[in-house]
Structures are given as structure tokens and as C-alpha cells.
Amino acid sequence: MPFSPLHRRVTGAAAITLTVLGTAIVLAAPAEATAFITGNARRAVSYAEHRGETAAVAVLDTRTGRFYGAGPYHAEFATESVVKVFIATRLLLTGRMHGSVERTAYKMITQSDDASASALYGLSGGDRVVPLLARHYHVKHLGSPPSRGGWWGNTHVTAGGLVHFYAKVKRDHRVGPWLIHAMRHATVHGSDGTYQYFGIPAAASSFAIKQGWGADSNCFCTSVFNSTGYVDHDRFAVAMLTSGGPYGQHAMVTLDGMARRLMPAGHIDPAWHNPVLRLALATHHGNSVRLAGYAYDRDRPGTALTVRVYTDGKLVLRARTDRARPNLNTIARLRGPHGFNVHLAVPNGQHVITVRTANLGRGTSGRYVTRHWLIDGNARGALESVTTPAAGNVQFRGWTFDPDQPAHSNSVQIRQDGAVIGTYPADVARPDIDSKYRIEGRHGFDVSVANVTAGTHEFCVYGTNRGSALADPVVELGCTTQAVQPASSGP
Numbered sequence: 001m002p003f004s005p006l007h008r009r010v011t012g013a014a015a016i017t018l019t020v021l022g023t024a025i026v027l028a029a030p031a032e033a034t035a036f037i038t039g040n041a042r043r044a045v046s047y048a049e050h051r052g053e054t055a056a057v058a059v060l061d062t063r064t065g066r067f068y069g070a071g072p073y074h075a076e077f078a079t080e081s082v083v084k085v086f087i088a089t090r091l092l093l094t095g096r097m098h099g100s101v102e103r104t105a106y107k108m109i110t111q112s113d114d115a116s117a118s119a120l121y122g123l124s125g126g127d128r129v130v131p132l133l134a135r136h137y138h139v140k141h142l143g144s145p146p147s148r149g150g151w152w153g154n155t156h157v158t159a160g161g162l163v164h165f166y167a168k169v170k171r172d173h174r175v176g177p178w179l180i181h182a183m184r185h186a187t188v189h190g191s192d193g194t195y196q197y198f199g200i201p202a203a204a205s206s207f208a209i210k211q212g213w214g215a216d217s218n219c220f221c222t223s224v225f226n227s228t229g230y231v232d233h234d235r236f237a238v239a240m241l242t243s244g245g246p247y248g249q250h251a252m253v254t255l256d257g258m259a260r261r262l263m264p265a266g267h268i269d270p271a272w273h274n275p276v277l278r279l280a281l282a283t284h285h286g287n288s289v290r291l292a293g294y295a296y297d298r299d300r301p302g303t304a305l306t307v308r309v310y311t312d313g314k315l316v317l318r319a320r321t322d323r324a325r326p327n328l329n330t331i332a333r334l335r336g337p338h339g340f341n342v343h344l345a346v347p348n349g350q351h352v353i354t355v356r357t358a359n360l361g362r363g364t365s366g367r368y369v370t371r372h373w374l375i376d377g378n379a380r381g382a383l384e385s386v387t388t389p390a391a392g393n394v395q396f397r398g399w400t401f402d403p404d405q406p407a408h409s410n411s412v413q414i415r416q417d418g419a420v421i422g423t424y425p426a427d428v429a430r431p432d433i434d435s436k437y438r439i440e441g442r443h444g445f446d447v448s449v450a451n452v453t454a455g456t457h458e459f460c461v462y463g464t465n466r467g468s469a470l471a472d473p474v475v476e477l478g479c480t481t482q483a484v485q486p487a488s489s490g491p
Contacts, residue, residue, distance in 0.1 A: 034068070036270045041070035044240065044258035051254050053245040058159035059268060060237045062167045062230075069160055074141055076156035077241040078224045080212030081112045083155040085169075085179060085228075086133055090124035092175045093136065109182040111191040112211060121152050130155055137168040153216035159239040162228060166237035170230070183208035183229055199227025199240055199255035205266040207231050215247055223247035227255045233333055236268040265362070273299055273363030276332075277307070279355065279371075286403035287348065287377030287468035291355060292341040293369075294328055295321050299361030302335040309344060310354040317344050346375045347470040377404055377471035379463030380437070381412075381426075383478025386459055389448075391485040396447045396461055399433045400426045400477060404467025406439040413462040413474055414449065421449060423464065454486035 041057040048055030048071075056071040079086075088105050091097045097105060101120065108116035125132050127145040134142040142165055143157035170176045186209050190196045196211045209229035216224060223246065228239045240258050245251045265273065274297075281292040295305045309317040323339030346353070356368040381400025388394055400410045409427040413420060428444030458481050462474035 033270055034066070037068045037268060038070065040262050040264065041068055043261040045071035047257045047261055048242055048254050051245060051250070051257075053242045053251070053254055055240065055242045055254075055258065056159040057258065057262060058163045058239045059262070060163035060167050061235065061268075062170055062237055063235055065167075067160070067163070071159075073159040073239075074161075076143055076158055077226065077243055078153065078212075078214070078216045079143070079155045079157045080153050080214040080216055080224050080226055081114075081117070082157060082162070082210050082212040082226050082228055083129070083152050084108050084112065084117050085183070085210045086129045086155070087117060087120050087124040087152075088179055088182070089133060089169060089175050090129055091120065092178055094124075096123060097178065106182055107191070109179070109210065110185050111187050112194075112196055113191040115191075117152060121150070126150070127155075130157070133165065134161070137165060137172075139164045139168060151216065153212075153214050157241070159241050162239040162241075163237040166228075166230065166239075170234065170237070180208050180230060180234060183210055186210070195252070198225070198252040199259050200229055200231060200238060200263075201259075202256040203259035203263040203266060204231040206233050208234060213251070223251055225251035225255055227259065231263065232267050232269055232272060238262070238268070271363075273359075273361065275305065275357050275359050275363065275367045277355065277357045277367040277369055279369050282353075282371050284346070284373055284375060285406070287345050287375060287470045288404055289344050289346050289353060289373075289375070290342070291344075291353070292339070293355075294325050294339045295357040295367075296328075296332065296334055296338045297360040297363070298332075299363065301333065303360060304337055305357050305360070307340050307342075308356045309342060310352075310356065311344075311346055312352055313354075317342055345468055345470055346373075348376055348378065348472070350374050377402075377465075377468045378475040379403075379410060379465055379471070379477075381410075381443075381463040381475075381477040383461045383480070386480045386482055388482060388484055392450060392452055392454070394449050394452050394459065394482060394484060396445065396449070396459070398461065398477060399430050399444045400463035401433070401437070401439060401441070401443040402463075402465060402467045402471075404471070406437070407441045408466065409442050410466055411464045412445050412447065412477070413464055414447065415460045415462070416452070416457050418458075418460075426463075452484045454484050456481060456483045 044057050045055045056073040058073045059068040088109055104116045107113045130143045139161055141158050142161035146154035188197050200207050200209050207229055212226035222244050224243045226241045231238055277295045279293040283290050295307055304321045307319050319340050319342045321338045321340045324337045325339040351373055353371045354368055356366055358366045379400055379402050382398050384398040386396055402410050411423050411425050413423045424447045426445035427442045428446050429442050430444035433443050460479040461477045463477050465471045465473050
């Protein structure tokens, strides 16, 4: 731990301007996020190297599991006070976090109090704390015990192992809630008066941290300063480890500059300020299209957005995100309504349906989601058989339904040699059709037409439209040529 307290926050030099970074964020598509974040991590390490320090940076997206690293992130650095998260984790796992132990541990995390760490170190497993946790959470290359018994500040950790540890802790309901809450309430100054908002707090818009500073290298000849924790509402685990520079102000400036390069706009994710638009449901039945989902902008977490729906590039509908989505609000830390559920009628044919929303505050101009659909609202069906059970009589069997109103019975129009001879209900139960098309109702027809003129005729059956006006009025279900015998004139 530090030899002397530092009371003054130091501002890093040579920060990249937000104007330039804003342009980069606008251009950074989701597919480019890996290169964007990795590039920022490399710039952070390069900055530290130019200041004469060895540095490693590791970032883990706890939502996707994607890892980003730069510098020797598999190399071991002295933990300094970062070991205190290991001490607290073991106390939570072993059921000792209560009463005076809990009060001491909370002070140890929030104020980085050394006396508290010394009091709890043996209770947590002492020099075995790192191997115990590495084995428990199955984290490879987490670190190693101190080179001398009881020297907890000399416990070693790797940047890559630490962010994987943080990800496992976040998912552990026995540990994550308590530990992250304490890290989120880290005080501006440690219990010894040292300013501990260097590094991550110098750049991040939201954070939960555990810092480390001191000269616990094996040779006592170099300082070690570490800034670790969670950012972007705990989505990303971050570890920035440094060694080799002068103790104190110089090391703090280095970590400040590293953090600003890693999080140039205050966040790891390049799309953080962009609006979020998701389609949770996108279906079409006949000419009816339903679109449901949500949209929000993190810069205005309580503001409803407007979504615009386009068909083939033409604006056809506007809607507000005025439906409550309480689960979304809890997960994304929003307030107010952000859901939408819209219906629109689309004519038959191949169409491109696009949903857009505008940006509020910083970020790009908007987000959109596109669907390519072949819309067909015409009646479905088939003419399955045509028979002449008696002279002058023709019987037609088959099925039909309208996809816009699949629960209702449809009707069929029968034509003889092109002339309409009648319209008849299709209201016979056909459970096989209901099962095949996942619909309900009665959709079969069994129509007998009497007094048909003798001779050979072409008969055609058409399904009629009963739903959308955008569909064809009738659709051919089948045609056949049938010979009809003359009706008997009697004896």
C-alpha cells in the first residue's frame, strides 16, 4: 500500500477530443465493435508504455462473454489492494459475512482500508485465497499467492484472469450483489486519505471499482497501481494493471490517460449513446402485419421515442413507445414506457418493411430494423374432387379459408364454362386443414349442384375474400372438365 497519502486528483494530459471520437462512434457498426474496443485497449497500453510503465488491459463483456485485451494481460502483477475483493468473496462464500465481519469488510472495500484487510485475511484463507477462488470459479491464470507468507499486497493477479473472475462473481447470487454494491460505493478517498478515483472513475460514466496502489513488488523497487471493476452499468468487467513508474502522481496520471483512451466517450461500448430498437414480434397473416418491440435511448432513459414504419421506403405509420415494459426497465435501468405494438395493412407482393427510431442526445441519427416479406392475403384452398353422383348433378368437395380471418368460414364461387352459377358456404369441419395450417373454425365445402345441362363442361371453383380489401376478390382453387349425363325424362 502507499508510503504517503495523495490528496489531489491529477488530470491526464493529451486526451483525445470528443469531436473526433464522436465521428468514430458514428461510424462504428456492431460488427466493428471488436476492433474498436481492442484498438482502444491497445492505445491505452501504448500510452502507459510511452510514460515508462508496463501495463496490461483486459475487458470482458459479461453479457456476451467476448474478451478484449492488450499488453501482457496473462502476466502477473502485484494486486495491492485489489486482493480485497478476493478476501470479501471468500467471506461471502463461506458464510462468514455478517455482524462485525461484514462491517469490517464493507470498510475494507469502500475505503480500501488496510487494517480491515489484515484483520480478515486469515479468515478468508490467507495466502491460499487466490488458488481457492481460481478452483472454485474455474478461472485459469487468475494469479498466485504472495512470495512471502502473509504479505497480502504481494498477491499476484493477471488482468485477463481478473475480468473473468469479476464475470463469475457477477453471476454468483451469493457474492455479486454484496460485492458490487460495495464497489459501487467506493469513497473518493481511501481511509488513509489517498485519492482513489484515478483510472476508471476518470473516464467512465458509471462504475463499481476496486483500486490498488503501492510498492509491493518483490524487489520493493517499483510502484504498482491498478484500476479494476465494472463499467457501463456493470456490463463490462475491466482491469488496468500497471507497474514500473514513479510512485504516486505519475502513476495516477498514467491510469487516467489509459482510462480515457479505453473509454473515449465515457463507455466501453461504441454504440452506448445510440438508440436501441428491437423487434420482439414480427408476423404477417394475409395482408395484416404486426410489429411489436421496444425502443429507448440511454441518454434519455425516461423519454418515450417515436417509431416510424416504412413500406418499400414510404412512411405508412408513426407510433409512440407508450407501452410499459417493466422487465426491460429493470434490466436496462430505464423508467417510463418503451414498448410498441402496431398493426398495418400491406398489399399483396414482395415488400420491405422497415422500422426506424430517431436518436436523442449523443450518438448516431437513429436505428432501424428491416424485414423482407412476401405478402399474400388471397384466399387459400383446393378443389379436391368433382363427381357426378347422378344425372344432371355435379358435386364439388374441397376446402378454403381467408388468412386475414382464419377463424371464420369462407365461401366458394362456382363457375360453369366461365359463368357464375352460385356462391356457397365453406362451413364443413376439416380438422386436418386446421391442424396443417394451425387455424381454427370450419373450412371445408361439399356442394351439390343440380339440374346441370347435359354435355361436357369446364367447372372452376374460387375462394372468396372476406378479409382485407387489398386482396383479390376471388382466387381460383381448381378447374376441371366434366361430362354430365342428361337427366332422365322418366319411363
